[in-house]
Structure formats: C-alpha cells, structure tokens
Amino acid sequence: MRRLSAKGFLALLLVAAMAVSVAGCSTGSSSGKSDNGPxxxxxxxxxxxxxxxxxxxxxxxxxxxxxxxxxxxxVLGRQIQLLEEDDAGQKDQATNITTKYVTADHVxxxxxxxxxxxxxxxxxxxxxxxTVIMSFGSTGTGVVEIGPYVFRDTLLDAIAGxxxxxxxxxxxxxxxxxxxxxxxNDFSVSLSSIFRDAIKAKGGNIVVEESIQDGxxxxxxxxxxxxxxxxxxxxxxxYYTEGGLIMKEVRKQGLNNVVMIGGDGLQGADFWKLxxxxxxxxxxxAGFSSEQASGKTADFIKKFHxxxxxxxxxxxxxxxxxxxxxxxxxxxxxxxxxxxxRDKLAQTKNYEGVSGTITFRENRExxxxxxxxxQVSGAKDPASAKFTLLDKVxxx
Amino acid sequence: MAQFLQQMVNGLALGSIYALIAxxxxxxxxxxxxxxxxxxxxxxxxxxxxxFLVLTWKANLYLAIFGAMAFTTVLGLVVERVAYRPLRRxxxxxxxxxxxxxxxxxxxxxxxxxxxxxxxxxGFPTLFQNRNFVLGGAxxxxxxxxxxxxxxxxxxxLDLFVRYTKTGRAMRALSQDADAAALMGVNTDLMIAITFAxxxxxxxxxxxxxxxxxxxxxxxxxxxxxxxxxxxxxxGGIGSIPGAVVGGLLIGLAEIMGVAAKLSxxxxxxxxxxxxxxxxxxxxxxxxxxxxxxx
Numbered sequence: 124m125r126r127l128s129a130k131g132f133l134a135l136l137l138v139a140a141m142a143v144s145v146a147g148c149s150t151g152s153s154s155g156k157s158d159n160g161p162x163x164x165x166x167x168x169x170x171x172x173x174x175x176x177x178x179x180x181x182x183x184x185x186x187x188x189x190x191x192x193x194x195x196x197x198v199l200g201r202q203i204q205l206l207e208e209d210d211a212g213q214k215d216q217a218t219n220i221t222t223k224y225v226t227a228d229h230v231x232x233x234x235x236x237x238x239x240x241x242x243x244x245x246x247x248x249x250x251x252x253x254t255v256i257m258s259f260g261s262t263g264t265g266v267v268e269i270g271p272y273v274f275r276d277t278l279l280d281a282i283a284g285x286x287x288x289x290x291x292x293x294x295x296x297x298x299x300x301x302x303x304x305x306x307x308n309d310f311s312v313s314l315s316s317i318f319r320d321a322i323k324a325k326g327g328n329i330v331v332e333e334s335i336q337d338g339x340x341x342x343x344x345x346x347x348x349x350x351x352x353x354x355x356x357x358x359x360x361x362y363y364t365e366g367g368l369i370m371k372e373v374r375k376q377g378l379n380n381v382v383m384i385g386g387d388g389l390q391g392a393d394f395w396k397l398x399x400x401x402x403x404x405x406x407x408x409a410g411f412s413s414e415q416a417s418g419k420t421a422d423f424i425k426k427f428h429x430x431x432x433x434x435x436x437x438x439x440x441x442x443x444x445x446x447x448x449x450x451x452x453x454x455x456x457x458x459x460x461x462x463x464x465r466d467k468l469a470q471t472k473n474y475e476g477v478s479g480t481i482t483f484r485e486n487r488e489x490x491x492x493x494x495x496x497x498q499v500s501g502a503k504d505p506a507s508a509k510f511t512l513l514d515k516v517x518x519x
Numbered sequence: 520m521a522q523f524l525q526q527m528v529n530g531l532a533l534g535s536i537y538a539l540i541a542x543x544x545x546x547x548x549x550x551x552x553x554x555x556x557x558x559x560x561x562x563x564x565x566x567x568x569x570x571f572l573v574l575t576w577k578a579n580l581y582l583a584i585f586g587a588m589a590f591t592t593v594l595g596l597v598v599e600r601v602a603y604r605p606l607r608r609x610x611x612x613x614x615x616x617x618x619x620x621x622x623x624x625x626x627x628x629x630x631x632x633x634x635x636x637x638x639x640x641x642g643f644p645t646l647f648q649n650r651n652f653v654l655g656g657a658x659x660x661x662x663x664x665x666x667x668x669x670x671x672x673x674x675x676x677l678d679l680f681v682r683y684t685k686t687g688r689a690m691r692a693l694s695q696d697a698d699a700a701a702l703m704g705v706n707t708d709l710m711i712a713i714t715f716a717x718x719x720x721x722x723x724x725x726x727x728x729x730x731x732x733x734x735x736x737x738x739x740x741x742x743x744x745x746x747x748x749x750x751x752x753x754x755g756g757i758g759s760i761p762g763a764v765v766g767g768l769l770i771g772l773a774e775i776m777g778v779a780a781k782l783s784x785x786x787x788x789x790x791x792x793x794x795x796x797x798x799x800x801x802x803x804x805x806x807x808x809x810x811x812x813x814x
Contacts, residue, residue: 306784334783340733340740343529344778344786351522364640364735371642371734375660377651397642397734 161204162197162459164189164446165224167217167235167245167256170209177237177438181259182207183431184443185234198450199459206230214244221245225252231459232257232449237438239263246273255461255468257449259441262387264313267487272465276445276481278410278491280314280386285321286494286516287408288358291384292325294514297355299330303345303369305361306334314360314386322358330354335365342372350378357383363391366405367398374401382406390510395502403502406513411437411478412495414512423477437478444476492518521656526779527772528654532663532732534771535670539725540748541755541763542677543718549694549758550714551607552614556621557598559745560628561719565591565726566736567632573644580646580731584669587727588720595719596712598624604708625745632738640737643730666728673721674764680717681760690714694758743787747774750794756807765805769793 166185168178189203197203206228210217217236224230225248233249236242237260249256250270258266258275267273291297300322305311322329331352333345346369349357357373359366366389373381382404383389389407398405413424413434423443427435435443452468453459474481482490497510540562547555568587572578578586602624606612651658681687692700693710701707729744730736747770755766773789797804 333778336787338739338743339786340729340735341533341774343533344526344775345783347522347525347529348779348781367642368733368735375649375662377658393640393642397640399642399645 159201161202162199162453163204163206163228163230164449165206165220165228165230165233165235166208167210167220167224167233167241168237169212170207172211172213174212174238177260178209178212178235180436180438181235181237181442183427184259184435184439184441185446187427187430187439188443188446192446192450198453199457201459203446203450210236210241212238212241214241217241217245218248221248221256225249225254230254231453231461234259234442234445234449237261237442239266242266242273242275243269246270249273253462255449255465257445259445260438263310271469271487272461274468274483274487274489276441276448276476276478276489276491278408278479278494279488280317282491282518283408283410283494284314284317284386285324286518287384287406287496288318288321288327289325290496290514290516291356291406292322292327295356297327299328299352299354299356301349301352301354301357302329302332303349303357303359303361304332304334305337305365307336307338308361310386310388311337311361314388318358318360335361335369337361337365339365340368342369343376345369346372346376346378349373350376354381357381359383359385360388361385362388363394364397367394367396367402370398370401370405390497392505392508395499395508396505398502399505400503402499402508405499407497407510409437409495409497409510410491411435411440412497412512412515415515419475420477440476440478444474444478444481447476448474448481490518494518523779524655524657526775528657528659528663530772530775531768532666532771533775534751534768535667536725536729536732536744536767537748537751537770538764538767539670539673539721539728540744541751541767542674542760543722544749544752545755545757545760545763546690546714546718548752549760550690551603551697551711553603553617554621554749555598555603555715555718556618556745556749557602557624557628558718558722558748559741559743560625560632561591561595561598561741562722562726562729562744563632563736563738563741564594564628565723566730566740567636567726568723569727569730570641570643570736573646580665583646584724584727587723589723591719591723591726592716595715595722598628598719599712599715604711607711625741629738629741636738638738640735642734643736646731662732666732669724669728673724677717677721678760686710686713747790750790753794753804754797756804759804759806762804762806 168181169175170178189205193202208220210220224233233256236245239261242258242261243265246256246269250272253272255272261275262277262279266275304315331349333348366383370383384406387407387409395402416424424435448471452464456464456467458464469483469487471483479491479493484490493515495515496513498513500511501508543558547553565587568590569583572583572586602620603617606617606620650661689705689710692705751766751770752763755762770790774786777786777789
C-alpha cells in the first residue's frame with residue numbers, strides 16, 4: 124500500500140506539471156501565431172556531425188522555397204521567416220530546440236528532422252504543443268503514429284518495396300527470389316518482411332531465405348546455399364557494406380548472372396567499392412532522382428543548379444516540397460495557426476511536388492509516386508561508378 | 520552432396536584463418552600461461568599493413584604478406600615489451616594483471632586504428648584474377664586454395680621449427696618447466712620474445728589472407744576473429760600446436776555447417792557453444808595434456 128500511494132502521488136505531480144505547462148503554452152501561443160508579423164517556421168536538423176549532410180541539403184531546398192514564396196508575396200500576405208538551429212544529430216539537443224520553437228518562438232510549423240529517431244522525439248513535443256511538424260527524411264515506423272500534428276513527405280519502404288518487387292516480376296520477368304536479411308539490423312528485418320509479403324502477393328517464389336549479421340565478412344556458407352537453389356535475383360534488405368561483400372562472394376562462387384535488388388540501404392559508394400564489378404546492374408530505390416526530370420521537377424533542378432551550382436538530391440527536394448505543402452494548406456485554411464490549417468494539411472491530395480505526387484492517407488502516412496529505381500553502372504571503375512535512373516514506377 | 524562438399528571447402532578456408540590465429544594464442548599460452556588478448560588486433564594490423572602496401576606501393580601478394588608479417592613481428596615484440604614484460608618482472612603483479620594488461624593493449628590497438636583509418640570497412644584491391652576449379656562437384660576458388668595452401672605451409676614450417684631447431688627445443692623446454700630451462704642456460708626473455716614474434720608474424724599473415732579472402736578490412740575485425748581463434752585454441756587443447764590447427768579447422772567447419780543447416784542466426788554462437796562444452800567436458804581440449812599441479 125505504501126508503494127502504491129507513493130506512485131499515486133508521483134502521478135498526481137506529473138499531471139499537475141503537465142497541466143501547468145499546457146496552460147502556459149496555450150496562453151503564449153495564441154499571441155505568437157495569429158498576429159500579422161512574419162510566419163515563423165523552425166528548421167530542425169543537423170548542420171554539423173555525422174548526419175549533417177541530410178540537414179544541410181534540406182536547408183538548401185528550404186532556403187530556395189522560402190525565397191520563392193516570399194518573392195511572390197508570401198503566404199496570406201505575410202512573409203515566411205525561417206529559424207535555424209543545429210541539433211547535430213543529437214536527441215537531447217533536438218529536444219531543447221523543439222521545445223524552444225514551440226514554447227518561446229511559437230513557430231507555425233517545424234520542418235525536420237530528416238532522421239526517424241529524432242523525429243520520434245521532436246514529434247512528441249511538437250504534437251503535445253499542437254504544432255505541425257513535417258519530417259523531410261524519416262522513413263521508419265512510429266513517426267506519424269505519435270499524433271495528429273506529425274507529418275512527413277517521404278517515400279516509405281512499405282510503398283517502394285512492393286513497387287520494386289512488382290517491377291522485378293512484371294518488367295524483368297524474375298520469378299525466383301533469394302531473400303537475405305541482416306538479423307541484427309532493425310531496418311533490414313522490417314524491410315525483409317515487406318519484400319516477403321510483396322513477393323508472395325505478386326506471385327513470385329522465395330526459393331531460399333538466408334540471414335546474416337551487420338559486421339559479418341564471411342558469407343561463403345550462405346552464398347553456397349543460395350547458389351544451390353539458382354534464384355533469378357537476390358533481394359537484400361540491409362546496408363551497402365554487407366551488400367557489396369555478398370555480391371563479391373556471389374561472383375567468387377561463380378554465380379554470374381544474378382544481380383542484387385534492395386532498399387535505399389544499398390545506396391552508398393562502399394557498395395561498389397567493396398563489391399566492385401559484381402555490383403554492376405544491382406537495383407535500389409529512392410524518392411528522387413535528378414535524371415530525366417520533366418515539368419516542375421526539371422524547373423526545380425535548373426533553378427537549384429543556378430543557385431548552388433550542383434544537382435539537388437533527395438533531402439533538398441523533400442524539404443522544398445515540405446514547405447510548399449504547408450504553405451498551400453495555410454492558404455486553403457486561410458490561417459497560419461497550426462490548430463486551424465492542420466486539417467487542410469491532412470487532406471492534401473495529389474499535390475504535385477518536385478519529389479513526386481504526394482497524398483496524405485487517412486493515417487497521415489504519405490503516398491508518393493513515382494518510385495525511382497536506380498541501377499549501379501560503371502562499377503568496373505569504383506571511382507566513377509554511380510547509380511543511374513533505371514525507371515520511374517508510378518504507385519497506385 | 521556437391522553442396523555438402525562445397526560447404527566443407529568453405530569451412531576449411533575459414534578454419535585455416537582461425538587456425539593461424541589460434542597458433543599464436545596457443546604458443547604464448549604454452550610458454551608463459553598468458554592469454555594474449557591483443558592477438559586479434561595484431562591480426563587486424565596485419566590486414567591493414569597488407570592493404571597499405573598494396574595501395575601505396577602497389578605491392579604484389581607475396582610482398583604484402585611478407586611486409587605484414589615483418590610489421591606485426593615488430594608490433595608483437597613492442598606489445599610484449601611494453602604491456603607484458605614489466606608485469607612479468609614485477610613481484611606484485613599476478614596472472615590477472617597480465618590478462619588485464621592484454622585487454623588494455625587490445626582496446627588501445629583497435630581504437631588507434633580507428634583514429635588512423637576511421638571506422639569504415641575498406642575493400643582489398645584485386646591482386647589476381649579468381650578462377651574456380653571443380654573438384655568432385657564442389658568448386659574451389661583460387662582464393663580458397665591460397666588461404667588453405669599458405670596456412671598449411673606456415674603451420675608445417677612452424678612445426679618443423681619447434682621440433683628440429685635449437686631455438687625450438689629451448690621453447691619446448693621453457694614450456695615444460697621455465698625455472699629448470701633457465702637453469703640449463705636458456706635465455707627465457709629472449710625465448711618469450713621469439714615466441715611472441717613468431718605468433719605475431721602468423722597473425723599478420725592471417726590478417727592479409729583474411730583481408731584478401733573476405734575483401735573487407737576494418738579496425739574491429741580482430742575482436743570476433745580473436746575470440747573465435749581463442750575458442751579454437753581451447754578446443755584443440757591450449758598449449759598444443761597441432762591442437763590449435765585442429766581446433767581452428769573444426770571451429771571453421773562448425774560455423775559453416777551451421778549455416779548450411781539453416782542456422783545462420785546462430786553462426787557466431789557455435790564457436791562459443793563449443794568453447795563452453797569443451798571447458799565442461801574436457802577442459803584440457805582434444806590434444807592437450809592435462810596439467811598436473813606440482814606441489
């Protein structure tokens with residue numbers, strides 16, 4: 124009984140603390156969000172550290188979009204002001220920044236974080252303060268489930284995986300699949316179950332399933348098992364390091380006409396640096412490619428190139444789209460208050476973005492089309508090898 | 520059947536690498552009853568030295584192996600001099616201190632390589648065109664022939680050295696009774712240093728071979744390989760040179776046969792399950808002699 128009452132007291136204390144903080148926020152926010160000054164948007168992402176490349180590329184897209192919007196008169200007659208803080212890819216810093224955005228700056232929306240892990244943390248804070256947060260990079264699970272104010276405009280594995288399998292079966296005529304999973308990699312385990320379901324649903328056969336671990340270097344046993352079943356293609360759901368080494372072993376054992384297909388985990392130069400020629404023709408998917416662009420995407424690429432003297436990549440394109448989607452929801456709702464425009468945002472349907480067409484489904488998960496299929500070419504010379512666009516697959 | 524043979528070949532190649540590293544463990548243990556846990560890192564430095572020689576000086580296969588062996592010999596001597604010898608001399612330091620010092624040396628060496636190279640995996644440039652030979656339904660690659668061949672050559676060489684040279688005889692004497700050997704005029708410090716040097720050279724060769732075979736070199740590669748080789752040494756009977764070879768091959772085969780039997784998830788567990796079993800059932804190992812404590 125003693126323990127129970129202590130617990131009860133703690134719970135009461137927590138409830139009280141929450142009530143105070145919620146009250147504090149709601150009085151503050153009304154003044155910040157509905158006045159006639161600039162509309163504040165907070166950027167959340169890393170500008171330094173290991174994942175800085177995602178944040179910095181996203182910022183390029185954001186700056187471009189905001190300059191365009193402001194030059195065209197802004198949103199609802201108000202200019203957009205971007206607040207930038209660097210979370211360095213650290214959850215504790217992201218927590219501080221998000222809290223500052225929602226309680227001190229009273230931003231109308233937060234754009235970020237590009238990673239799933241930090242979006243999960245920041246999403247909790249933004250959602251509890253009824254501020255819209257839109258990630259331009261997270262693809263893992265447990266993001267939009269946080270609550271009604273959490274969004275993302277990325278290509279999800281659950282959409283891209285089946286699209287890839289469909290392409291393999293209907294366009295390439297591959298029927299017999301070898302499925303390889305890295306068992307100590309969450310991403311690989313969940314992507315494998317997407318691939319497995321898709322292969323079965325679309326009439327393919329999984330002739331052999333093998334498992335490896337991230338960090339393994341000897342795959343001779345698994346490859347011998349695979350070779351014995353002579354599959355048409357190897358599906359690998361893990362990362363580029365193991366992917367490259369597996370393909371090297373596949374060729375070493377004389378299995379010569381089989382390529383690897385997999386998720387965006389294969390997209391790293393180490394894939395062909397480690398696998399060499401063996402990776403030629405391997406296929407992976409992405410939410411964006413700057414090749415063979417048309418219409419709005421072609422315009423975007425040209426303007427981006429003029430401004431930064433480089434081709435935009437995935438995160439720049441998705442960050443660019445994120446701010447435009449929010450701006451158009453604000454216009455439709457005639458308000459920059461997230462509590463008001465959130466409903467319009469959730470109803471976004473067939474929005475023509477530069478990274479594809481975006482629809483938010485009922486659970487706010489994005490449905491994006493097309494899926495870009497990329498193929499390794501020039502693997503013979505790892506210094507100049509790259510992923511080139513193989514096809515754009517529309518998603519229904 | 521062909522697939523079974525194929526898996527045997529895969530297992531033998533993997534086992535040869537474990538055997539080469541296990542030799543170093545077993546030799547050092549045989550002489551001074553110390554588990555040199557920095558061994559895996561010496562193997563890792565061997566792989567990096569080979570890689571460096573190939574990348575910067577365009578060294579061929581043999582030069583890479585010999586260069587790596589030379590470098591790891593020196594490295595092994597330095598580790599012995601810095602991390603172990605002072606403890607051996609000190610009256611207060613027991614076996615446990617030496618073991619802790621070994622673990623410290625291991626962590627130091629792997630983090631040093633992270634600083635020098637970064638944590639990423641690097642591939643080995645192609646040194647020769649691979650070919651596959653068909654042997655009773657199983658195909659054996661030139662890489663596998665290289666691994667098994669070079670390992671066998673080094674192991675036979677070591678056996679002959681220990682058996683027929685004066686130094687080898689001194690080493691054996693030392694392992695039987697260090698004090699008596701010293702009284703007979705054996706320079707124990709020198710012999711211990713030579714043992715470290717030989718073991719390190721073998722680990723260096725194993726590192727280059729593994730780098731070429733797996734096409735992957737990274738700073739933490741020594742940890743798991745070292746632990747498995749240690750399990751191999753215990754399985755064969757720690758202190759016994761033929762035991763290390765047999766143990767290494769058996770661990771390699773067990774791992775690959777596990778994968779062949781669709782137990783890939785348990786791959787890393789095999790070596791250690793065997794280690795525990797051996798310690799429970801026959802602590803002296805397959806070919807080890809049981810140690811009778813003299814009072």
